[in-house]
Amino acid sequence: MTNTSTGFDATRMFSFDLETTSANPLEARIVTSALVRIDGRSVDAxxxxxxxxxxxxxxxxxxHGITTEKARxxxxxxxxVLAETVQQIKQAWADGLTLIVFNASxxxxxLRQLTGDFTVTGPVFDPYTVDRIKDPYRKGSRTLTAMCEHYGVELGNAHEATADALAAARIAWKQTRKWPEISRMNGGExxxxxxxxxHDRQSDFARYLEGQGKDPSTVNTSWPMQG
Structure with missing residues (x-):
């Protein structure tokens, strides 16, 4: 894994978002892929x-507003699109950028399901997961829209991939200001x-479901990918 020796730099990020055909990542295919490279004052989307x-x-x-007819x-x-998405993510890691993904799992x-061999070779920052860990008892939704409201971030067109990717990067930046210890972690940390x-949050949720007499076996506990 690259970029593991220094702390997280919120001025050098590569934010990524997919809109797809299914909420199930094991079945989904890509409809739109947004890739936003943030390097200092330079933003390339x-x-x-x-x-x-x-x-x-x-x-x-x-x-997401994309019909079969429009996509065709x-x-x-x-x-x-899949190959270019993976190539740009790998290049961002090689260049020392941190991948920002809201709900990375x-x-x-x-990406792994579609390629069969996608692996994480650089640091990932997941604003959704960080929020759940650092503020576990906050009431209300943790959708991207709700979290933009909570952190005071402009979203633009929700579920439009580029707007979502930019919003995730802005939330990540705000989280490092709220919890500066995050920015002192190196990539591995x-x-x-x-x-x-x-894993801890998802395990708690699985135990809750079990206590309610529901099946906890579908709860994923692996991050940043399922399984």
Whole structure:
């Protein structure tokens, strides 16, 4: 894993977001992929529209606004978008940037499921997971929209991939100001902090479900990818 010796630098980030065909990361295919490179004052954002090669369910289209017809007419081949997304993430890690992913266990699991061999080779900062660990008893939703309101971050068009990626990066920046000890963690420490904290929060949730007489076996406890 690269970039493990120095603390997290919130001025050098690569924020990433997918909009997909399914809420299940083991079934999802990419519809849009947003990649936002933040290096000091330089912000370079690109968004790829993919033809997922399957029908986009109505429920998914209502969330992100991309219909099957639009994806087929205007989207690039799915495997091209997938390959370019992975290549740019790997390049960002090679360049010493931290990958910002809101709810990383979803998006990174999608990449692994689609490629069959995607691995994490650099640091990941997941604002959703950090929020759950550092502020576990706060009431209310932890959706991206809700967290933007909580941290005072402008979201723009929710569920539009570039807007979501930019918002996640801004939340990450605000979190390092609220909890400066995070910015002093090196890459390995940051990853361990999130993986252990995620496991603990999810295990608590599984025990809660079990206490309610519900099946806890579907609760994922692995971060940053499922399984």
């Amino acid at each position: 690109v968004e790829h529209l993919a033809d997922p090669g399957i029908e986009i369910p109505e429920g998914a289209a209502k969330i 007419a205007e989207g690039r081949p799915h495997d091209e 979803y998006d990174l699991t999608v 940051l990853m361990e902090f999130q993986a252990v904290g995620y």
